[in-house]
Amino acid sequence: MTDNRTYRLAVLPGDGIGPEVTREAVRVLEAAAGRFGFRLEATTHPVGGAALDASGDPLPPETQAACRAADAVLLGAVGGPAWDEAPPGRRPEDGLLRLRRLLGAFANLRPVTVPAALAGASPLRPERVAGTDLVIVRELTGGIYFGTPRGIEQGPEGRRGVNTMRYDEAEIERIATVAFELAARRRGRVTSVDKANVLDVSRLWREVVTSVHRDRFPEIELDHLYVDNAAMQLVRDPRRFDVVLTANLFGDILSDLAATLPGSLGLLPSASIGGGVGLFEPVHGSAPDLAGTGRANPLAAILSGAMLLEHLGESDAAAAVRRAVASTLDDGFRTPDLAGDGEAACSTQAMGAAVCERLESTEVMA
Structure with a gap:
């Protein structure tokens, strides 16, 4: 300024x-x-x-x-x-x-x-989407888009493509803080989206988000969804969401899905x-x-x-x-x-x- x-x-x-x-x-x-x-x-x-x-x-x-x-x-x-x-x-x-x-x-x-x-312009029924008001908080500089090793290499049975999904604890803490602070100015609820039933990086994501919530934002409501269920719920009941917190890849997909609402x-x-x-x-x-x-x-x-x-x-x-x-x-x-x-x-x-x-x-x- x-x-x-x-x-x-x-x-x-x-x-x-x-x-x-x-x-x-x-x-x-x-x-x-x-x-x-x-x-x-x-x-x-x-x-x-x-x-x-x-x-x-x-x-x-x-x-x-x-x-x-x-x-x-x-x-x-x-x-x-x-x-x-x-x-x-x-x-x-x-x-x-x-x-x-x-x-x-x-x-x-x-x-x-x-x-x-504009509810009538949605591809979903107007009564399902009218009043939807959510924010997707997507981590933007980490995850599988930037993790290493990455690239296309020659393997013994042909070419092999490699991308690495990785997050450091500090990266998760700072994006979780953004989401919780935003929720405090809105309706007080964060839904963290991961794939912790399959991915080690998502298990760390869930642990760190839970810790930030417990130690710094206990007044905010927090729930967790697997990314496949989150995609279904965004279409089935979009009004249930306030702030959606997720990693780079999942945020890319979910934000484009939500954009159709x-x-x-x-x-x-x-x-x-x-x-x-x-x-x-x-x-x-x-x-x-x-x-x-x-x-x-x-x-x-x-x-x-x-x-x-x-x-x-x-x-x-x-x-x-x-x-x-x-x-x-x-x-x-x-x-x-x-x-x-x-x-x-x-x-x-x-x-x-x-x-x-x-x-x-x-x-x-x-």
Whole structure:
């Protein structure tokens, strides 16, 4: 922060629909700043495929420097078929992984809510999903995606692929702490997901999570589920969950499963935190087929902006953005991914304008 309530924001639009949805998110953030009396100093920098095309690096040094100097980073999306054949180290997603490591972002938070106005858009029955309000806390920098040894090697009977799922006790403690602290601000319940009936690493996970709960957060309710049962319960009874705590691989799968509950990825924000600078991005990908058509849903990016504001301590502004989004949906605004039969669809820009209009008319909470 450069001075009292002035925040440096690094904006990384990325690829595909990233620039379009990010533009609307920044527009809403600026409206929130004007409404709630703080300032944003936003600068834009290349990442992913756009950066590869410009410089040959998916995370150029100048982008790295801007992100390190920022109070928060807002990312659009990276990737697309144009770079599918790129070699390792020169793929758009490599820039994202490097960015997470650069920022020390070990905890990924994915809220999943199903507003009553959109319950009918879910692939599940509306009465099953309406009122769903959960957050998946996924460990982001450890586990099988980063453990060693790893690779493809030649064995006596042909090639052999190896990946190693490993966690140190300290890694489990710090992600468990994030989940319990989050639950204390919500409904006070953590569900830890593992595979302790089969995996040694999951047995350690369960032991450490139980210890952190007993020693530091006894007031929080804790239960444990095996990952296969957790997947079933997310579909069968999603409203039973408050905070779901899990490892990198399981979190990747479960968060994508939970993303289907509202019926559109265009509603789902995320935050990656742990270091001094948080990274905020919509869950959806770059959707290159929608780029430039004005059909992309900006609400996930806008709601990622609300998480960004909360991270900066501007909780009243964050709450106002969420209320403005809810009011916009209640008033019937729908991008094509949300529009049902016979419902009119609005453009990316029109959805962003509608949210801004409702945000600017929102009363400032005392």
